[in-house]
Amino acid sequence: MKIVVKLDEMMAKRKIRLNELAQNVGITECNLSILKTGKAKAIRFSTLEAICKELNCQPGDLLSCSNDND
Amino acid sequence: MNSYKKCASGIQIIATIMIVATTALTVLHWFFPLVYQAWYAASGVGVMREFDTTTFSWGQKVSGFMVEAFASALLIYGLLLVIQLMSLIKVNQYFTLATITLLKRISKIALLYCVYAVICGMALSVITTLHNQPGERVVAITFGTADLINIMVFCCMFLMMTIFQKGYEMKHEQDLTI
Secondary structure, eight states: OEEEEOHHHHHHHHTOOHHHHHHHHTSOHHHHHHHHTTOOSBOOHHHHHHHHHHHTOOHHHHEEEEOTTO | OOHHHHHHHHHHHHHHHHHHHHHHHHHHHHHOHHHHHHHHHHHOOSOOOSSOGGGOOHHHHHHHHHHHHHHHHHHHHHHHHHHHHHHHHHTTOOSSHHHHHHHHHHHHHHHHHHHHHHHHHHHHHHHTTTTSOTTSOOOOOOOOHHHHHHHHHHHHHHHHHHHHHHHHHHHHHHHTBO
8 A cells, every 4th residue: 555645636627836836735846746756755734734724735645545456 | 062962972982093093903913913913922912813924824814804894994985984972962962863863873783793703703713724635624603702792782773773763753752832
């Protein structure tokens, strides 16, 4: 089972760029890029809350769980 | 400067002095024994050996030096690694791959030194009694307090390396926590 981050999909839907989202959320572009590319090991609730608030979405819109076979 | 950086600098200075002293005293003891004895009598720095190399043949001196030089080389290499490790700690690189690699190498050197110390003692006992009459030559296998301390040092180094490795894994995970 693997957690998949769908941040890029939500960013495309909301038509917001990485640097703009990073600035509004209060994290670095580098960290946001790590999250977007699925390399992050963990995410703080405060960061998730800030991203959801900015993108006007639910955590489930950003994160999903998939089998490794998929 | 923080206290741990001062400590790291101090350890580097001590390690450097030990490297110079080990090299000099090993050469002096085997090839310039009178100078070594005069130095030891004046300063008290060094080890007064149970054998006197002034009466040894050149073959004994060279072979004894080679045996002891390997032990000295291990010690010097270990001290050089310690100096590198202290340099990393001074620039705040505590839990990094480079630090762990150095600690692993230092642990291996410490273990090798422990094992070689026993072999070295045995080899030196043969070399230093070669000039004796047959029947008076000695093969001594010794394992003393110093060897036990060396093993303790190796165990402590190994434990430190394990802890640093765990710290590195935790830091790596923390770095990838957004």
